[in-house]
Amino acid sequence: MSGLLCAGDLYLDRLDDNGNRTGYRKVGNATRFAINEPSERQQRTGRGRENYGQVLDDVAIKQPSTLAITLDEVDKTNLAYALLGDAAAYDVTGSSVTDEEITAHMGAATQLANRNIDDGTAVTATGEGGSPSFTEGTDFTIDYRLGLLTPIEGGAISDGDAVLVSYTFLDASGNRVSGGVKPQIRAVVMLDGKNLADGSDILVTVDEARITPDGEVDFLSSEFVPLPMTGTMRLLPGKTAPYTVDLPSAG
Template structure:
């Protein structure tokens, strides 16, 4: 802070260092947008009261001592790590879906979509019939990864009616065996499904979706319909492809102690001066509720915690 007297209207980026259980740094990063940040020093005053004829109720001695240093903050935008901290858990990467290789041979038809024979593609490479030329997507052809088809472009290097070799990877396969329960949703064991095929126990009969069963691809649930051909209690073999997933999953209620280092890179908009706050270690916890179905505004994460003075430091925080 500057030496001169000043008022403060601050904006700033709050960086988080999620410390390991041993207190080691994992590096600083932005975890969202902090719209409230309150460092506070708690204290109590001890008073020695007088009880004399003319001094009853007066204070003979007084001593104020620091009891703790606390910090509270609110995040109205957040990444998985800070959400995990609110729920006293961890954020882990979603498991990678094992991709399945595919190959196909198709005939170019300028301006028309040609099916590759495999849908839900992850990658797609197009070569000539001798595999000596690799064509450029967007210049020589377009590809629809979801439906698994390509369209050659007349302005590109692919000759109309040419034989093309197409290869790449598609969404990974899955298999499952479940027991039918009429009109109730049953977990398949995988979510984020791309396709779902349901057969009987010996794989001799393929059932019809929306007649014999319904499927929720997002959640990986199947519901056998009582008016269909599947008997309650029957064993069903299920197979298909899983969508490629990205992101992180939060496992809540697994870490009772969460320590972070904090660094505020702030600016005083009154005079343009820099303002910084450094908290070496704060043991934080979530406060209040986080309404996942809030409709009256963006829900915020509220935190509070105790600032700790680690070994080698003489104060729990610095503000300058």
């Protein structure tokens, strides 16, 4: 016999909307994987002269099995878990835009239809009908990376003016998480663990967990951001338990 002090790799196999498995994925550094088995007690107590307050019957009623997970590696997939979202790649092909119409706001920026503006080509801006012509640096500024146009105080652009902007934007690609599109995340969960107390293996498998966030994702935290989640376990048809813990024999 020994104590339990585990190291382990956590894997999640997210189920799609039809309940199909999409494959195990190691979630990186998991700092918490805890299982809780709560019960609710129902007691009948005496009210008689000699037994007032004494327990006459005591029944423990099983409550749903729950788990808690905390991840501290943030990528598109883990972030999608924590934000109840979907993750997908995006790929934008650069092109040129002629006379995109925007409304100018003095003291504030207006978002162009595209980001990643090519700073090696001219950005031109005019009033409606092509006149007058506005000059970058005198009448407006451009944030090329974000695609923001800001009129300059004292320039020729007035608040509320319609401005026609022509520019070229560059190719862009990456990953995008669409947050808040799922009520919960369904996944098969597996912990491939090792008990450091005696070197033995321990394998925990949860057939299906319904996972929801257990806290905020603070994008401006001054510390590394954890991704805490909690979930309930479902007993699948034909199964006798919602999860198993295997302790393989050595040898």
